[in-house]
Amino acid sequence: MIDLRSDTVTRPTQAMYEAMCAAPVGDDVWGDDPTVNAFERAVAEAAGKEDALLFPSGTQSNLVALMAHCGRGDEYIVGQQAHTYGFEGGGAAVLGSIQPQPVENADDGTLPLDKIRAAIKIDDFHFARTRLLALENTIGGKVVSQDYMQQATTLAREHGLATHLDGARLFNAAVATDTPLAALCAPFDSVSLCFSKGLGAPVGSVLAGSTELIARARRWRKVAGGGMRQSGILAAACWHALEHHMAGLADDHRRAETLARGMAELPGVTITSQATNMVFADFPAEHVAPLADWLRENGILIDLLESARLVTHLDISDADIDRVIAVMQAYFNRHG
Numbered sequence: 306m307i308d309l310r311s312d313t314v315t316r317p318t319q320a321m322y323e324a325m326c327a328a329p330v331g332d333d334v335w336g337d338d339p340t341v342n343a344f345e346r347a348v349a350e351a352a353g354k355e356d357a358l359l360f361p362s363g364t365q366s367n368l369v370a371l372m373a374h375c376g377r378g379d380e381y382i383v384g385q386q387a388h389t390y391g392f393e394g395g396g397a398a399v400l401g402s403i404q405p406q407p408v409e410n411a412d413d414g415t416l417p418l419d420k421i422r423a424a425i426k427i428d429d430f431h432f433a434r435t436r437l438l439a440l441e442n443t444i445g446g447k448v449v450s451q452d453y454m455q456q457a458t459t460l461a462r463e464h465g466l467a468t469h470l471d472g473a474r475l476f477n478a479a480v481a482t483d484t485p486l487a488a489l490c491a492p493f494d495s496v497s498l499c500f501s502k503g504l505g506a507p508v509g510s511v512l513a514g515s516t517e518l519i520a521r522a523r524r525w526r527k528v529a530g531g532g533m534r535q536s537g538i539l540a541a542a543c544w545h546a547l548e549h550h551m552a553g554l555a556d557d558h559r560r561a562e563t564l565a566r567g568m569a570e571l572p573g574v575t576i577t578s579q580a581t582n583m584v585f586a587d588f589p590a591e592h593v594a595p596l597a598d599w600l601r602e603n604g605i606l607i608d609l610l611e612s613a614r615l616v617t618h619l620d621i622s623d624a625d626i627d628r629v630i631a632v633m634q635a636y637f638n639r640h641g
């Protein structure tokens with residue numbers, strides 16, 4: 306199948322399996338898995354932070370970061386469209402006793418500075434204590450400018466807030482803008498990075514931050530059930546992805562652009578956004594169900610809605626993109 310539902314659907318490569326098999330392992334809860342320890346050091350260095358911690362998922366890494374920054378009755382400012390707010394089961398509130406203060410995202414994914422400023426509460430016992438600003442990069446595939454990140458985090462710090470970046474796809478931003486990862490992480494106290502998205506590892510996210518923050522996070526990770534044992538097997542997959550799959554993200558971005566260009570030619574289809582490895586498109590309502598069936602019959606998986614997201618990744622080739630466009634064209638030739 307040509308699967309464009311998400312960049313999470315990739316399978317490990319043979320070389321990745323071999324790296325996993327070859328990894329020396331220990332019990333990471335006891336702190337003695339050499340592969341995990343070395344990988345965490347490598348990611349901390351790449352992110353320009355003092356320390357780093359491996360998690361099974363980005364959801365847990367984000368949750369634990371929020372809990373390491375905020376206590377019960379604290380509040381974090383977050384985008385209405387942010388993953389931590391909208392797509393993680395409300396974990397900050399449910400499990401962290403942290404009140405989210407959502408702010409409407411602008412079209413470019415940023416939170417307007419005046420809206421952030423207005424959302425920060427004064428110190429009054431009527432209000433939750435505003436403690437953290439959480440941003441996301443990329444968001445909806447869009448790279449947020451470093452200029453904006455500097456301004457937003459400076460504003461946060463002026464008000465005594467900590468800052469967290471959900472960088473699930475920060476590697477895409479680094480490649481798209483040819484910027485070192487550490488530079489993108491620099492404005493933030495903590496950064497969560499996913500290795501199971503564009504980089505193509507089966508499992509694994511890393512939280513990077515100060516020694517003190519990561520020590521607190523290690524405690525919350527255990528509470529959340531994220532203390533893993535011979536997790537060097539997973540760290541080896543993530544490390545292999547970091548060393549061998551980073552450059553390929555540029556191909557994903559180019560393929561998403563080609564896909565968007567091809568789809569823009571289809572009758573009634575509107576490309577609403579194309580950035581990094583994502584294409585967002587509107588389809589005429591009457592074609593959604595039959596087109597989804599037609600695509601599936603032709604070996605193509607798309608989460609097709611009136612507003613659909615298509616994502617390129619490691620397991621999508623140039624030929625796959627050509628085929629998707631051709632199969633869509635064939636549908637519209639018959640039904641358009």
Ligand SMILES: *Cc1c(COP(=O)(O)O)cnc(C)c1O
Pocket residue numbers: 361362363364365367388389441471473474499501510
């Ligand atoms: C996927 C994703 C996460 C969560 O990662 P999981 O490993 O799926 O839990 C967090 N933030 C963003 C922006 C994501 O895309």
